[in-house]
Amino acid sequence: MFLTITATGSPERPATDLGYLLHKHPDNAQAFSTSYGTAHVVYSEASVERCTAALLLELDTVAMVRRGKGKGRGGAPDAALAQYVNDRPYAASSLLAVALSAVFSSAMKGQCNARPDLPARPLPLRVEVPALPARGGADLVRGLFEPLGWTVTVEAVPLDVEFPEWGDSRYVRLVLESARLTLSEALRHLYVLLPVLDDAKHYWVSSDEVDKLLRAGEGWLPDHPEQQLITSRYLSRRWSLTREAMERLELVRLAEADDSAVEEIDNAVAEESGPEEDTEEAAEDTADKAVSLAVQRRDAILAALHTSGSARVLDLGCGQGQLVQALLKDTRFDEIVGVDVSMRALTVAARRLKLDRMGERQAARVKLVQGSLAYTDKRLKGYDAAVLSEVIEHLDLPRLPALEYAVFGSARPRTVLVTTPNVEYNVRWETLAAGHSRHGDHRFEWTREEFRTWAGRVAQRHGYDVEFTPVGPDDPEVGPPTQMATFSIRTARTTAKEEKAA
Ligand code: SAH
DSSP: OEEEEEEEOOSSSOTTHHHHHHTOOTTOOEEEEETTEEEEEEEEEEOSSEEEEEEEEEEOHHHHHHTTOOOOGGGOTTOHHHHHSSSTTTSOOHHHHHHHHHHTHHHHHTOOSSOTTSTTSOOOEEEEEEEEEOTTHHHHHHHHHGGGTOEEEEEEEESOTTOGGGOEEEEEEEEEEESSSOHHHHHHHHHHHHHHHHOOOSSOOOTHHHHHHHHHTTTTGGGOTTHHHHHHHHTTTOHHHHHHHHHHHHHHHHHHTOTHHHHHHHHHHHHHTOSOOSSHHHHHHHHHHHHHHHHHHHHHHHHHHHHHTOOEEEEETOTTSHHHHHHHHSTTOOEEEEEESOHHHHHHHHHHHTGGGOOHHHHTTEEEEEOOTTSOOGGGTTOSEEEEESOGGGSOGGGHHHHHIIIIIIIOOSEEEEEEEBGGGGGGSTTSOTTOOSSTTOSOOBOHHHHHHHHHHHHHHHTEEEEEEEESOOBTTTBOSEEEEEEEEOOHHHHHHHHHHO
């Protein structure tokens, strides 16, 4: 089984740069042993105009069967003969993809120490795979490669050239051409899509496959129209892994495409300084007020956590990590996990906490993880408390039930603290124009009544009790600027006590 990669070039940009990029010198034939056989890299031509490298995998089928790695197509171990007699030696497959990543790993990662300028540069490429098993046919082949910027030629390979009436085999000859892609992109496309088309993985798919898929899919998979099919086939239709991958891809989309995630942090910082001001003096005045509000919010949260006796705490939507930092300073908290959808926010938080310079004991107490609160997440189970400080109002209302389920239904900490602005108080921010929310990314702001109604419903649905605490000056007319709900899980004991009282 083999494929060729051809670069075309000019005197300014010689095609032989391909040799640097692949980390394989065009003058040498090289062989690498893999657990399935030997991978050869040879160049059939190497001139300024054209340079072609071929990757050829010579399989040791007998060894594969002995090592139990040939449990072949469809994984039917009883088809004894199929282990020896199959298309593996001839057809490009997941094995070729594995060889590709082993032999060209630096090129795949886009590393080239000798010529650091090269990897980021698109180059005119032509990839040919003479025999590719294509489950789904030529249409699917085009559907997979064309959205990535390839010009695709697919020709069905006849079952037997002597007997055209027998029709086509399920193999195709594939030629991909593009001048817009980097070699790293091209290799990562092949690494993922060859096994997807083959649709018969030769090894047991484990959860680190999800990591491999996401790494190889960086920059193209999150937006691919066939993302679901690619993910599901790549992961051998293991539903739980596919779901995990799809969720993580969604995160990538959220964090990348949705630049508002970045804005959100900037806004969150701005929020600490209160609504925007016309004059500097007024700004300072409000800033004082608002900074103290942020501090008061943190103090209220810390007090509620102490009352609940929580030691292991989740800070959900932790932003830049101010609360995580405050929790770390308090030795009553043994384990603190900050979760945010925004990688940027987490990076700032890590810097704020000086995670990289932290002593071992401190470091063992704190963790920052990327995740979306709109999905259930096993990593969040089993904690004493979860804090959602100024987070819910950043979700679109239709997404809120998903967060409710992820936090109260799935993670189910004993205590949940939720803070959110009280919209009634907005009239007291002298400078906030009537009807405006406190900052651009708030999807809603609630009255005290609305918050209580929501919290009451959530508590009832998920088996919690809920109490409300004002944060900041509690205005007799409009209430406090921030409202906080403390949810405590109902235990058999609280329920029994209540029944007795009734
Ligand atoms: N808790 C911090 C930050 C509040 S700003 C504080 O009290 O100051 C809101 C934060 O929620 C942002 O950091 C934003 O990235 C995060 N966020 C918004 N939607 C999210 C989601 N679906 N999952 C996880 N985090 C989210």
